[in-house]
Amino acid sequence: MELPVWYEKGLSFTCTQCGNCCTGPSGFVWISDEEVTRLAEHLGLSREVTVRKYCRTINGKLSLKERKVGFGKYDCIFLTGEPGGKRGCGIYEARPLQCRTWPFWPENIDSEKAWDRLSHKTCPGMNSGKRYTRRQIERIRDAADWPKNPPTSAG
Numbered sequence: 001m002e003l004p005v006w007y008e009k010g011l012s013f014t015c016t017q018c019g020n021c022c023t024g025p026s027g028f029v030w031i032s033d034e035e036v037t038r039l040a041e042h043l044g045l046s047r048e049v050t051v052r053k054y055c056r057t058i059n060g061k062l063s064l065k066e067r068k069v070g071f072g073k074y075d076c077i078f079l080t081g082e083p084g085g086k087r088g089c090g091i092y093e094a095r096p097l098q099c100r101t102w103p104f105w106p107e108n109i110d111s112e113k114a115w116d117r118l119s120h121k122t123c124p125g126m127n128s129g130k131r132y133t134r135r136q137i138e139r140i141r142d143a144a145d146w147p148k149n150p151p152t153s154a155g
Helices: 033-043 047-054 112-121 134-141
Strands: 011-013 055-058 061-064 066-070 073-076 079-081 087-089 126-132
Touching: 033 047, 047 055, 112 126, 126 134
Parallel strands: none
Antiparallel strands: 011 126, 055 061, 066 073, 079 087
């Protein structure tokens, strides 16, 4: 028997392409070996060139590089557009699993307080648009590979 959770009745989310999830303090966008291959194919580059140009190694794992854009502020290397305007992902079709599962990350759905804080300060797409059931949310949160119809997809 599943215990009730605060999002038992589901949550709403539709990406507004604000780019806020792709900018902020320095962080990590983990990318698996399989995702590097997908990204390289998408970019029309070899794996080696893709890793050299767009990835960094942190404790033996690969993460996408960042661009410093201000004091303590960094953008994902693939974030496009201008702050305050429509922004997007330059590799949307090949973006890593971590990006595909936003905003249903464990730390974001751990509590209603965490979800509400992000929805007010970071992500205007949270609490609006498409409704996800608890089961869908947890399936996305626990995905081991690219989910079908991820929350940030048009489908």
